Amino acid sequence: MNGIKTVAVIGLGYIGLPTAAVLASNGINVIGVDVKPSSVEAINRGEVPFVEPDLATQVAGAVSQGMLKATTDTPAADAYIVAVPTPFKSDKTADLSYIDAAARSIAPQLMGGELVILESTSPPGATQHLADYLVTLRPDLSLDPESSKGVIHVAHCPERVLPGRVMIELVTNDRIVGGLTRAAAEMARDLYSVFCQGAMHITDATTAEMAKLVENSYRDVNIAFANELSVISDRLGIDVWELIELANHHPRVNILQPGPGVGGHCIAVDPWFIVAADPENSNLIRQARETNDAKPGWVIDRVAELVGDRPSATVAALGLAFKSNIDDLRESPAVAIVRDLSQRLEGTSVLVAEPHVSELPAVLQEPGNVALVSTEEAIAEADVVLLLVDHDAFKSLNTELLAGKQVVDTRGIWR
Numbered sequence: 321m322n323g324i325k326t327v328a329v330i331g332l333g334y335i336g337l338p339t340a341a342v343l344a345s346n347g348i349n350v351i352g353v354d355v356k357p358s359s360v361e362a363i364n365r366g367e368v369p370f371v372e373p374d375l376a377t378q379v380a381g382a383v384s385q386g387m388l389k390a391t392t393d394t395p396a397a398d399a400y401i402v403a404v405p406t407p408f409k410s411d412k413t414a415d416l417s418y419i420d421a422a423a424r425s426i427a428p429q430l431m432g433g434e435l436v437i438l439e440s441t442s443p444p445g446a447t448q449h450l451a452d453y454l455v456t457l458r459p460d461l462s463l464d465p466e467s468s469k470g471v472i473h474v475a476h477c478p479e480r481v482l483p484g485r486v487m488i489e490l491v492t493n494d495r496i497v498g499g500l501t502r503a504a505a506e507m508a509r510d511l512y513s514v515f516c517q518g519a520m521h522i523t524d525a526t527t528a529e530m531a532k533l534v535e536n537s538y539r540d541v542n543i544a545f546a547n548e549l550s551v552i553s554d555r556l557g558i559d560v561w562e563l564i565e566l567a568n569h570h571p572r573v574n575i576l577q578p579g580p581g582v583g584g585h586c587i588a589v590d591p592w593f594i595v596a597a598d599p600e601n602s603n604l605i606r607q608a609r610e611t612n613d614a615k616p617g618w619v620i621d622r623v624a625e626l627v628g629d630r631p632s633a634t635v636a637a638l639g640l641a642f643k644s645n646i647d648d649l650r651e652s653p654a655v656a657i658v659r660d661l662s663q664r665l666e667g668t669s670v671l672v673a674e675p676h677v678s679e680l681p682a683v684l685q686e687p688g689n690v691a692l693v694s695t696e697e698a699i700a701e702a703d704v705v706l707l708l709v710d711h712d713a714f715k716s717l718n719t720e721l722l723a724g725k726q727v728v729d730t731r732g733i734w735r
């Protein structure tokens with residue numbers, strides 16, 4: 321395995337920390353790097369700063385065996401894995417500032433011969449950008465394998481794991497490895513082979529960048545189709561979930577599920593990177609984003625219609641997470657719906673039930689008419705029950721509790 325013994329993982333978030341832990345559990349000496357001292361300290365105590373099944377056990381094991389350490393300073397290493405955020409800016413183009421900061425921390429440590437892997441979901445060209453920046457910072461080094469200078473090998477290997485199943489999918493998913501050179505791709509493939517049991521697919525860096533974006537856009541377009549069908553079905557007075565279930569009996573049809581909108585930090589973001597790369601030719605991808613982004617407003621209109629003539633009504637909002645059975649509220653359409661609803665219906669009281677959190681996010685603490693209560697209390701007090709997340713806890717609810725309530729079920733779990 322090309323002599324890589326020490327790996328520095330830059331960014332110990334939802335992807336970097338699991339990757340660091342799984343590499344360390346498979347005999348690689350891993351130094352995790354993060355700008356947040358509290359995360360670094362927690363990891364060095366063998367603790368994890370966020371919830372992901374089985375992650376805590378692997379981190380604790382790797383730290384206690386001395387294979388995983390965390391620090392705020394990037395060390396010298398045989399390979400670097402960059403797993404930092406790539407959010408979008410207000411104009412919906414990618415913000416590469418975290419990648420640039422990672423490059424600035426890596427550059428002084430390079431001696432020549434190292435492998436640098438970009439794992440962060442990135443717009444086309446970002447891997448080349450990172451590589452070019454590294455050699456700008458270190459003109460004594462080269463990206464050309466034939467160069468007489470010390471060579472830096474740069475590859476893109478996008479993560480594709482599903483939150484909630486990260487520790488399983490890291491091992492079992494296939495991986496796409498895109499090298500700026502064939503040598504870089506092969507070095508990256510060999511490193512991931514240490515823990516990855518899926519197939520390794522070698523390509524160039526830009527194709528690898530696009531492949532990741534395309535996977536998430538494919539899902540976004542499919543969900544947009546489902547969301548559009550949900551609006552049409554409402555107008556036609558038919559049950560969209562029955563409709564989709566029936567259509568999906570066709571052997572070549574597989575429509576995803578409608579909901580209150582698309583959340584999280586991946587599917588609602590990544591398609592914009594494709595749009596930014598070629599705005600003229602990405603009409604379908606842009607429209608899917610707009611269709612999904614419009615769904616929360618449609619849900620709010622439905623609730624407002626029901627509340628309409630009773631300005632002091634109580635609305636129970638069930639769920640805040642961006643999807644089922646997790647505690648992650650980032651970019652959650654449920655949070656946006658509760659916020660906008662509480663502002664639009666000022667006299668209304670909104671009782672939120674979210675079994676996965678213990679306090680309301682700051683954005684919902686500001687309006688005075690939102691409170692976090694138990695599911696039973698929210699429903700008992702409510703005139704209108706708005707189901708936003710298909711948590712198991714809500715699926716198993718005794719639906720007799722809903723008798724006499726007006727119900728907006730955005731996930732179709734109580735049909």
Ligand code: SAJ
Pocket residue numbers: 441479480481482483535536539543576577578579580581582583584585586587642643644
């Ligand atoms: N959603 C629907 N209807 C559906 C499926 C999902 O409305 O039928 C909504 C969810 O409620 C949620 C959003 O879409 O708000 C996104 O959820 P998700 O489960 O589809 O995806 P993520 O964001 O948790 O993870 C995705 C995954 N990508 C694909 O499945 C193609 C994951 O494999 C990626 O690694 C991850 O993005 C990422 O990091 O990019």
